[in-house]
Amino acid sequence: MKLAKGCTLNLETQPLTLQTIKFVLGAISSSNDNVVACDCNRPTKIVRSWTRENPGRRFLSCRGHRVGSDFESCNFFRWYDVEKPHGWQNLALLEAWDTIREQKEEIANLREHVRSVNHVSENLEISSELMVSMKQKNEECEALKIEVLILKERSSVLRNVLVASSMGFAVVF
CATH class of the missing domain: 1.20.5 (Single alpha-helices involved in coiled-coils or other helix-helix interfaces)
Known part of the structure; x- marks a missing residue:
């Protein structure tokens, strides 16, 4: 499993323990430091996909912004997790x-x-x-x-x- 820059975790050799889970969560949260801007030049948010083709796969999406009483978004989309599940x-x-x-x-x-x-x-x-x-x-x-x-x-x-x-x-x- 590839986490953040240079961090990898091999679940076949590494037992799944509480410490392993904490390590993975820590690596994921520290990898959120690289902020990507969307097409409307705003910071993106990480969203989790729940489709059958990509269950649990994360992607970047525009946060959108309020304009008057409407909500606008540039519909920015980019996979955060490079590999498909x-x-x-x-x-x-x-x-x-x-x-x-x-x-x-x-x-x-x-x-x-x-x-x-x-x-x-x-x-x-x-x-x-x-x-x-x-x-x-x-x-x-x-x-x-x-x-x-x-x-x-x-x-x-x-x-x-x-x-x-x-x-x-x-x-x-």
């Missing part, structure tokens, strides 16, 4: 990338499932509330029916009393 690292990156993509899809599916379950749960709560409300209204309706029967009975009794008293009043006079 190859070997077991390339395969490992592709497999990791596929795994991450699958996990993101699974997370999205699970979130959608949770949303639908929550929606069904809300509908059940609404249905439950409606059932309680309907039960209360039915009880009120039954109570009103009983009250109507009682009032009809009283009305009938009062009508009979009125008829009887008016007959008795008519007989007396």
